[in-house]
Amino acid sequence: MPGAPNDWQRFFSFSTDHKVIGIQYLVTSFFFFLVGGIFAMIIRGELITPESDLVDRTVYNAMFTMHGTVMLFLWTFPCLLGLGNYLVPLMIGARDMAFPRLNAIAFWMVPVFGTILMASFLVPGGPAQAGWWAYPPVSLQNPTGNLINGQMLWLLAVAISGVSSIMGAVNFVTTIARMRAPGMTWFRMPVFVWTVLAAQIIQLFGLPALTAGAVMLLLDLTVGTTFFDPAKGGDPVLFQHFFWFYSHPAVYVIILPIFGIFSEVLPVYARKPLFGYKVVAISSLIITGLSAIVWVHHMFASGTPGWMRMVFMATTMLISVPTGIKVFAWVATIWGGKLRLSTAMLFALGGLVMFVFSGITGIMLAAVPVDIHVNNTYFVVGHFHYVIYGAVVMGIYAAIYHWFPKMTGRMYSEGLGKLHFALTFIGTNLNFFPMHPLGLQGMPRRVASYDPEFTFWNVVASLGAFLLGMSTLPFILNMIGSWVQGEKAPKNPWRAIGLEWLLSSPPTVENFEELPIVVSEPYGYGKSDPLVSNPDELEVAHEPN
Amino acid sequence: MNPTETDLRDDASPAITEAHGDAHHAAHGHGSPGDQMFGFVIFLLSESVIFFSFFAGYIVYKTTAQTWLPEGVLGLEVREPAINTVILVSSSFTIYLAERYLHIKQLWGFRAFWLLTIAMGSYFLYGQAIEWSHLAFGFTDGVFGGTFYLLTGFHGLHVFAGVLLQLIMLVRSFIPGNYDRGEFGVASTSLFWHFVDVIWIILFLLIYIWQ
Ligand code: HEM
Ligand SMILES: [Cu+2]
Numbered sequence: 001m002p003g004a005p006n007d008w009q010r011f012f013s014f015s016t017d018h019k020v021i022g023i024q025y026l027v028t029s030f031f032f033f034l035v036g037g038i039f040a041m042i043i044r045g046e047l048i049t050p051e052s053d054l055v056d057r058t059v060y061n062a063m064f065t066m067h068g069t070v071m072l073f074l075w076t077f078p079c080l081l082g083l084g085n086y087l088v089p090l091m092i093g094a095r096d097m098a099f100p101r102l103n104a105i106a107f108w109m110v111p112v113f114g115t116i117l118m119a120s121f122l123v124p125g126g127p128a129q130a131g132w133w134a135y136p137p138v139s140l141q142n143p144t145g146n147l148i149n150g151q152m153l154w155l156l157a158v159a160i161s162g163v164s165s166i167m168g169a170v171n172f173v174t175t176i177a178r179m180r181a182p183g184m185t186w187f188r189m190p191v192f193v194w195t196v197l198a199a200q201i202i203q204l205f206g207l208p209a210l211t212a213g214a215v216m217l218l219l220d221l222t223v224g225t226t227f228f229d230p231a232k233g234g235d236p237v238l239f240q241h242f243f244w245f246y247s248h249p250a251v252y253v254i255i256l257p258i259f260g261i262f263s264e265v266l267p268v269y270a271r272k273p274l275f276g277y278k279v280v281a282i283s284s285l286i287i288t289g290l291s292a293i294v295w296v297h298h299m300f301a302s303g304t305p306g307w308m309r310m311v312f313m314a315t316t317m318l319i320s321v322p323t324g325i326k327v328f329a330w331v332a333t334i335w336g337g338k339l340r341l342s343t344a345m346l347f348a349l350g351g352l353v354m355f356v357f358s359g360i361t362g363i364m365l366a367a368v369p370v371d372i373h374v375n376n377t378y379f380v381v382g383h384f385h386y387v388i389y390g391a392v393v394m395g396i397y398a399a400i401y402h403w404f405p406k407m408t409g410r411m412y413s414e415g416l417g418k419l420h421f422a423l424t425f426i427g428t429n430l431n432f433f434p435m436h437p438l439g440l441q442g443m444p445r446r447v448a449s450y451d452p453e454f455t456f457w458n459v460v461a462s463l464g465a466f467l468l469g470m471s472t473l474p475f476i477l478n479m480i481g482s483w484v485q486g487e488k489a490p491k492n493p494w495r496a497i498g499l500e501w502l503l504s505s506p507p508t509v510e511n512f513e514e515l516p517i518v519v520s521e522p523y524g525y526g527k528s529d530p531l532v533s534n535p536d537e538l539e540v541a542h543e544p545n
Numbered sequence: 546m547n548p549t550e551t552d553l554r555d556d557a558s559p560a561i562t563e564a565h566g567d568a569h570h571a572a573h574g575h576g577s578p579g580d581q582m583f584g585f586v587i588f589l590l591s592e593s594v595i596f597f598s599f600f601a602g603y604i605v606y607k608t609t610a611q612t613w614l615p616e617g618v619l620g621l622e623v624r625e626p627a628i629n630t631v632i633l634v635s636s637s638f639t640i641y642l643a644e645r646y647l648h649i650k651q652l653w654g655f656r657a658f659w660l661l662t663i664a665m666g667s668y669f670l671y672g673q674a675i676e677w678s679h680l681a682f683g684f685t686d687g688v689f690g691g692t693f694y695l696l697t698g699f700h701g702l703h704v705f706a707g708v709l710l711q712l713i714m715l716v717r718s719f720i721p722g723n724y725d726r727g728e729f730g731v732a733s734t735s736l737f738w739h740f741v742d743v744i745w746i747i748l749f750l751l752i753y754i755w756q
Contacts, residue, residue, distance in 0.1 A: 166591055169587075169591070174583050177583065178579070204590065205590075205591065208592065208595040212594075212599055212602070216691075224684075225684050225690075226685065232687070233610060233612060238602055
């Protein structure tokens, strides 16, 4: 029966069901996670010895550039959009996103720009080599002289990704602002919805700045304008401003939904309400506001005037306040709770620990004197991988395990899940911790060969990386195996509170037969208030199949 | 029912009625005209950031560049662009009048003023093209040439898109029952036109007046 919840062909069609699109995003992005992971394995394979022997210098440049680009634009962003797509309409009691067709178009642009980016391996000269931030004048060099070159395809892919993300952002903000079920007031929305809202607002005001910079760079590269070419009167630092005006907030586009995931998962398995719900919710928007005024901290080493450094150092420190409040709230939530260490909970706790660690190194980086010293060393690489692997990837895993029964109608294997967690947690620390001492000793980033004195920590890091590579195997096995033949999932296997858990697993097309009438705050763990006044009317009594 | 639950319900009821207006349309299909307009406004806000980024870049270049005007170029002629400006700004009034006529269901009045708007928009594009063809510098002539063509070109693309949208709306006004489901198409085209207009005023001040 076409459109029935278990008809797999839907996932390969132009479906407008937000749940199908959500899963399409998740699977596509995971594929690219593996691609970016293969690049990472090549990078770490190269770095296991001090000489540049596995791949040569240019291939290495292409590898870290493509690794960073794929991981950000094709893994984290689409993956979080997938979770948002699947969960937001369910959580606010809507039947779909506000603009279902726009939603599908935005998704299908992902494989398109993914293909364009991958095609750069086939053009003469190979993929872009200027790093994921594509600073001119490096990105303006076009040694082969071809119009179609790696950097040009890179810019094209990033531009399409920008269009797709703006479509998504318009859709999310409209959906959250206008499609909430009766009684779903702002302060009854789950924190995940708040964080998606905050993140998508950043996309709306930040991404166009990057697009503007990318368009100018593309013109420089293709038709001979001179915006960023210092030799011809252009100003390369202006590009850096465009880039970081967006790309610092982009960090929050990624981390905010993870904050949302922590806020959803921790209360369920601690059986306690989220501590300080309103403050946690509002602080997401405060982060959005502050994120617009911190970007220059990435340019402390780019000849920024002294007063500017001071201002941006202060705003950067300020933004850690709402973040700190959230961390405090999560710790207070689990404090004294009866923790149930399911795989989802383990990943959430692990992610939290990693995030706290990265927060400490982040504050160190925000201090100008430190940043000037370790800028462009492995200290930076270590710091942001703790965020991006430790907190973000682990948070995503937590979400996937937590909502897996809802999405697929099957239970996952806890045994494989815990193995996956152990490998990930050990691998992440083994891989990324050594980068901190390496950075403090002065090992620069983006180099294929290094001084032999750095060998020890590099070998450790590479072993950790290979362990991380292996950690995806039990995950893939678990996902496919459980989806095909896992135990059937009930409506609410975790006894969680939330609209999505009142529906069957997976919910039917259009989710709600009768819209829910919400009558209480979220996270009512340990209380007996009903969440909605009409729990029995949400679905037709007998499933059609 | 325990007392807390009753309290909760009482406290919830105003909220329910308040949110109901928003939610009931979701009962059938998606994307009510209200949602569409909301989404469109957000989109325009976001789009304006591209323009503001270009403007910011322009200001930075203009205030810091070592050589601003390319050799042999003395400045920009203001007369023709000023006429163009007057025309574009007036077309914001004609499109407003067209919309008014549509509201009171006078289709021919709507079409007349709508067509006038299209004519004025097209004239603007024509004037722009004439100006470009007479200029003594190209887009590769330093950051002055680059930003000039980038700003006017990117804005011109928006004018072009606006005229296209207007043409589509004009044709659709002949479809019977076209306005049964509201006037979102006309309203959004008109909003877009005002947007293009405001951007032009800023652009005109920045490029032509501040020389
Ligand atoms: C197995 C997992 C991973 C490993 C072993 C790894 C390793 C590395 C290494 C060694 C570098 C530095 C390359 C250099 O500077 O020479 C790097 C850069 C980078 N990584 Fe990862 N990484 C992993 C996962 C991720 C993930 C999940 C993300 C993002 C979601 C990510 C984003 C980035 C970015 C943005 C860069 C900067 C690229 C540039 O310098 O332009 N990485 N990675
Ligand atoms: Cu930053």
